[in-house]
Amino acid sequence: MSITRREFSKLGAFGLAASALPMVGQAPERKIGYCVIGLGRIADHFMRGVAQGSTSKITGLVSGHRDKAEKIAQQYGVPKSSIYSYEEMDKFRDNKSIDAVYVALPNSMHAEYTIRSAKAGKHVLCEKPMSVAVSEAEAMVAACKAKNVKLMIAYRLHYEPTTLKAIKLIRDGAIGKVQAIDSANGFNIAPGEWRSTKALGGGGPLMDVGIYSLNATRYLTGEEPVAFTAVATTPDDDGRFQGVEENLSWTMRFPSGAVTSCSTTYGASMPGYYKVFGSKGWLQVNEFGYEGVHLTASYRESRGAPATTIDETNPEKDPMHFVRQADHFSRCILENRTPDTSGEEGLKDMQHIQSIYRAAGISMG
Amino acid sequence: MSITRREFSKLGAFGLAASALPMVGQAPERKIGYCVIGLGRIADHFMRGVAQGSTSKITGLVSGHRDKAEKIAQQYGVPKSSIYSYEEMDKFRDNKSIDAVYVALPNSMHAEYTIRSAKAGKHVLCEKPMSVAVSEAEAMVAACKAKNVKLMIAYRLHYEPTTLKAIKLIRDGAIGKVQAIDSANGFNIAPGEWRSTKALGGGGPLMDVGIYSLNATRYLTGEEPVAFTAVATTPDDDGRFQGVEENLSWTMRFPSGAVTSCSTTYGASMPGYYKVFGSKGWLQVNEFGYEGVHLTASYRESRGAPATTIDETNPEKDPMHFVRQADHFSRCILENRTPDTSGEEGLKDMQHIQSIYRAAGISMG
Numbered sequence: 244m245s246i247t248r249r250e251f252s253k254l255g256a257f258g259l260a261a262s263a264l265p266m267v268g269q270a271p272e273r274k275i276g277y278c279v280i281g282l283g284r285i286a287d288h289f290m291r292g293v294a295q296g297s298t299s300k301i302t303g304l305v306s307g308h309r310d311k312a313e314k315i316a317q318q319y320g321v322p323k324s325s326i327y328s329y330e331e332m333d334k335f336r337d338n339k340s341i342d343a344v345y346v347a348l349p350n351s352m353h354a355e356y357t358i359r360s361a362k363a364g365k366h367v368l369c370e371k372p373m374s375v376a377v378s379e380a381e382a383m384v385a386a387c388k389a390k391n392v393k394l395m396i397a398y399r400l401h402y403e404p405t406t407l408k409a410i411k412l413i414r415d416g417a418i419g420k421v422q423a424i425d426s427a428n429g430f431n432i433a434p435g436e437w438r439s440t441k442a443l444g445g446g447g448p449l450m451d452v453g454i455y456s457l458n459a460t461r462y463l464t465g466e467e468p469v470a471f472t473a474v475a476t477t478p479d480d481d482g483r484f485q486g487v488e489e490n491l492s493w494t495m496r497f498p499s500g501a502v503t504s505c506s507t508t509y510g511a512s513m514p515g516y517y518k519v520f521g522s523k524g525w526l527q528v529n530e531f532g533y534e535g536v537h538l539t540a541s542y543r544e545s546r547g548a549p550a551t552t553i554d555e556t557n558p559e560k561d562p563m564h565f566v567r568q569a570d571h572f573s574r575c576i577l578e579n580r581t582p583d584t585s586g587e588e589g590l591k592d593m594q595h596i597q598s599i600y601r602a603a604g605i606s607m608g
Numbered sequence: 609m610s611i612t613r614r615e616f617s618k619l620g621a622f623g624l625a626a627s628a629l630p631m632v633g634q635a636p637e638r639k640i641g642y643c644v645i646g647l648g649r650i651a652d653h654f655m656r657g658v659a660q661g662s663t664s665k666i667t668g669l670v671s672g673h674r675d676k677a678e679k680i681a682q683q684y685g686v687p688k689s690s691i692y693s694y695e696e697m698d699k700f701r702d703n704k705s706i707d708a709v710y711v712a713l714p715n716s717m718h719a720e721y722t723i724r725s726a727k728a729g730k731h732v733l734c735e736k737p738m739s740v741a742v743s744e745a746e747a748m749v750a751a752c753k754a755k756n757v758k759l760m761i762a763y764r765l766h767y768e769p770t771t772l773k774a775i776k777l778i779r780d781g782a783i784g785k786v787q788a789i790d791s792a793n794g795f796n797i798a799p800g801e802w803r804s805t806k807a808l809g810g811g812g813p814l815m816d817v818g819i820y821s822l823n824a825t826r827y828l829t830g831e832e833p834v835a836f837t838a839v840a841t842t843p844d845d846d847g848r849f850q851g852v853e854e855n856l857s858w859t860m861r862f863p864s865g866a867v868t869s870c871s872t873t874y875g876a877s878m879p880g881y882y883k884v885f886g887s888k889g890w891l892q893v894n895e896f897g898y899e900g901v902h903l904t905a906s907y908r909e910s911r912g913a914p915a916t917t918i919d920e921t922n923p924e925k926d927p928m929h930f931v932r933q934a935d936h937f938s939r940c941i942l943e944n945r946t947p948d949t950s951g952e953e954g955l956k957d958m959q960h961i962q963s964i965y966r967a968a969g970i971s972m973g
Contacts, residue, residue: 253829420845422855422876425792425869431887433911472837472858472967478865480785490787492859492869493837500843504790504857504869511885512906520876522796541877546798602837 247302263429269347270297275573278325278341278365279304280332280356281348283309285370288533289345290319292565298573302340305356307331332356336363342576345397346370349443350450354379357394358386365387368391368572372454372596373589375445376608380593384586394581395572396589398458402567405536409519409528410462417551418542421464424503426456428531429513434483439509441486446607447477449596453507455531457599458592459517460495460503468495468503468595473603478510493599524550533561630861635662635742640938643668643690643706643730645721646698647676652734653898654710655684657930663939667705670697670721686726701728707941710762711735715815719744722759723751729888731758731938736963737819738811738954741973745958750962758884760937760947761954763823767932770901774884774893775827782916783907786829789868791821793896794878797848804874805850811972812842812852814961817880818872822884822964823957825860826830833860833868833960838968843875858964889915898926925959 259520277299279286301319305327306312327335335341343366346356354374357367357422367387373396387394400406413421429448437443438451449457456457461467473493477484492506506513515531524542540553575582600607644651645681658664666684670692671677677691692700700706707826708731711721719739722732732752738761739745752759765771778786794813802808803816814822826832838858842849857871869879891909905918940947965972 251959418877420843420875422873423792423794423857423871425790425871427788427790427869427883427885429788429885470839471633472839474835474837474859474861474867476867478785478787485650490865490867492788492867493859494839494857494859494869496839496841496857500841500855502743502839502841502855502857502871504792504859506788506790506867506869508787508885508887511887512783512786512888512889513885520792520794520871520873520878522876524877525879531827600829608718 267413271574271577272296273316273577275342275576276300276302276340277368277569278305278327278335278344280305280344280360282306282308282315283347286345286347288562289347289565289569290315292562292568294319295562296566296570298577299569303327303335303338305329307358333359333363335365341365343368343572349437350445351375351443354383354465361386361390361394362390364392366389366572366576367419368395368397368569369589370397371451371589372445373593375450377590377593377597378608380586380590386591387566387586393572393576393582394586395575396584396586397568398584398588399564399568399586400455400531400536401584402571403463403536403557403564405518405538405555406528409526412526412540413463413519413521414465417523418519418521418526418540421499421501421521423501423520424460424463424517425505425520426459426503426517427506427513428452428455428515429506429508429511431512432509434481439484439487444487446596446600446605447484447487447489447491448507448509449599451490453491453505454596455515456505456507456517457595458557460497460505461515461591463519464497464499464501466497466499466501467591468497468598470496471598471602475603475605476513484509488603489604491599491603493602495595533564534559534602634742636939636942638942639665640707640941641665641667641705642733642934643670643692643700643703643709645670645709645711645725647671647673647680648712651710651712653927654712654930654934655680656748657927658934659684660927661931661935663942664934668692668703670694694696697865698724698728700730700754708733708937714802715810716740716808719748720749726751726755726757726759729755729757731933731941733760733762734954735762736954736957737810737815738951740815742955742958743973745951745955749955750967752951758937758941758947759951760940761949761951762933763848763949763953764929765820765824765896765901766827766949767936768901768922768929771893772902774891774903777891777905778828778884778886779830780801782888783884783886783891783905786864786866786884786886788885789825789828789882790868790870790885791824791868791882792871792878793820793880794871794876796877797874799846799848800941804848804851804852805883807850809852810967811961811970812849812854812856813872813874814853814856814964818856818870819957819961820880821882822870822871822960825862825870826956828882828884829862829864829866831862831864831866832956834965835861836960836963836967838964840968840970849874853968853970856964856968858967860960898929899924911968
């Protein structure tokens with residue numbers, strides 16, 4: 244496997260583009276059983292995705308709300324004996340029906356529950372951002388390595404066909420040398436969300452949704468950024484924010500000479516997108532949500548040559564992103580492969596987020 | 609007039625949005641005569657614009673190519689006696705048919721020819737960027753003031769109806785509080801252009817086309833930026849660049865808390881656009897070229913309220929931007945008004961460009 248990984252790496256940091264596509268294949272001999280830790284909104288998408296796929300099943304739940312958990316357990320055929328409170332979760336060590344966990348808790352709890360799950364011998368699929376500090380991310384990677392369990396960060400767009408097509412077009416040189424990328428992703432947060440507190444979110448929109456733009460610049464260029472600048476503000480006209488930034492714009496420089504400008508916010512309507520500007524043309528992806536990823540592009544082989552244009556939308560509906568993501572991790576477990584969005588990949592984002600926050604004068608962790 | 613100007617200023621730095629709209633009015637009693645200095649591509653657009661408008665006429669030409677100038681003179685009914693070389697240009701002081709000049713020379717010559725024209729008692733419409741150094745821009749403003757002639761910088765989008773509609777929507781609060789703006793503008797420059805040399809361009813894409821993004825963030829917010837960060841690179845794979853940057857990304861922070869992320873390039877296809885992200889919705893303008901300015905927007909009065917959407921394109925064809933621009937300056941001269949895009953406004957962009965270059969570690973001037 245390590246050779247394959249190295250071969251993929253020649254394409255850039257993200258071999259995933261090549262390996263992730265043939266995802267919906269033949270059903271495996273057995274399904275991977277997942278225990279879902281945290282039963283919020285995104286867990287619902289995940290569980291519906293697992294139910295629709297052919298490689299995975301829900302076999303356990305961890306929640307502070309027994310009633311809610313019992314209702315969901317019934318829905319997915321989980322026995323009552325596989326419902327755990329946060330305190331007694333570690334007992335699932337002996338539950339053979341649970342191969343892996345899906346950590347869908349507030350950001351600040353990702354490290355603790357990933358490490359506890361690894362110590363119980365379970366593979367871990369953890370939501371992004373992986374953690375709220377670089378040191379935590381490092382500890383998560385180390386804990387999973389020590390117990391020989393796999394760690395994958397839930398970057399669902401890495402398994403989404405339109406995103407993969409965009410990456411392939413760039414790798415194939417369609418738009419020529421990538422010179423600049425512009426990206427934004429944010430939203431106007433409702434009052435009272437855990438994400439707008441430093442205690443639970445660990446950071447503001449950069450950690451939560453700006454990470455999509457950051458991660459995109461990396462999978463699009465296949466490079467790691469080497470310089471960072473940023474400005475951040477928190478006008479907070481209505482007292483929604485507890486120690487996290489409201490608006491943040493940043494730039495990055497990559498070894499090839501590509502530059503990027505990105506913005507994120509919790510205070511405005513900011514539908515996710517990136518535009519990639521190359522020597523032969525441009526490529527744009529709109530919509531980082533659960534469906535409707537939309538790709539447009541225009542490029543030409545040489546000056547004056549006719550333009551090739553692309554305008555297409557992934558027609559799949561939610562929870563297809565989650566089907567593909569769970570399938571990938573389950574197959575990695577079954578076939579003993581390293582997930583395309585491994586803990587090490589998530590750690591890189593955490594390191595870059597730290598660099599961006601530092602540039603903005605914000606302390607992280 | 610100064611009171612009106614001050615009243616407009618309450619709307620933000622750019623009163624222009626309100627005053628520029630009723631532009632194509634009744635024809636004035638006499639037309640303003642323009643001498644065009646520099647007969648390159650943009651001068652052709654300008655002259656066609658003047659010919660189609662009702663307030664202006666071409667009455668003089670300054671060129672180093674007598675043959676070319678005579679051909680154009682015939683086309684626009686300019687007498688041969690009103691064609692000047694660069695050396696003898698100052699003689700137009702006594703030419704009563706010339707009220708104003710249009711400076712369409714390479715950037716590094718804007719200051720000299722603006723100041724010489726002012727000294728000859730002519731009003732000056734100067735292409736952007738106004739100059740290649742802040743000190744030059746200050747000298748241009750001072751020279752025009754000393755001779756009591758008007759100075760306008762040719763920011764044509766300030767007179768373009770779709771752009772003005774975007775500004776008005778924002779000023780009227782349609783998209784709520786502006787939190788972030790993302791913008792890019794650039795192109796893949798052909799080899800051998802004067803713009804890719806420091807000697808003539810004074811700077812790279814930031815000065816030439818990135819200035820559209822910079823200027824847009826100012827007219828959209830009605831504020832002046834107070835903090836700047838930037839990264840720049842010049843991979844220059846084919847030796848096109850003589851001392852100017854190839855790619856540049858920058859951020860700015862505004863007093864209200866709005867942040868911006870922008871990119872510009874001479875090395876990639878980068879169609880101009882800005883996206884404005886507000887607390888009630890977003891607004892986007894695509895296309896900074898001579899026609900086809902395209903406005904889209906989506907906003908809602910409150911959470912859950914139905915969305916208002918806009919999707920419209922200015923149907924006017926080139927050289928209509930130039931018609932409106934010339935009309936504005938001619939009416940300002942005839943009615944003794946200060947142009948909306950005065951020398952002082954251009955000077956602010958030069959100061960901000962200097963701040964951006966400084967942030968990128970690039971020396972200007």
